Amino acid sequence: MKSEKTNPYIRYIADADHYSGVLAQAAAVKRQLWIGTADIKDLYVKSGQHAIPFLGLLAELINRGVEVRLIHAKEPGPIFREDFDRYPVLAGRLERVLCPRVHFKLMIFDLEAAYIGSANLTGLAWA
DSSP states (O other), rough: OOOOOOTTTTOOOHHIIIIIIIIIIHHTTEEEEEEESOOOOOOEEETTTTTHHHHHHHHHHTTTTEEEEEEEOOOOOOOHHHHHHHHHHHHOOEEEETTOOOOOOEEEEEEEEEEEOOOOOOOOOOO
């Protein structure tokens, strides 16, 4: 019987690993975070003892000098827009492109590692 070799550069991510692994890696980037998603909504992430909107994390990264790029397929809802307005740095320094043909879901961390999957950036998908 032939044994299967595993690739150390590829890892399966499911369920809570999206939150604990992928979003934690996003929070730890030093230079670049590139995000592609079909849908983005009011996703919240842990910040100390509290939860903040994912947009708050993006604002923190931008304030630290991280280049953040976001491409998404549809205009987000009112809660997202309200959160967006709470972080003025996003309006001036978040590179954001709306492209209705986007269906991929990915994050690229410092051009060194990538998440490619099926979860949109919504609270439900990353719970």
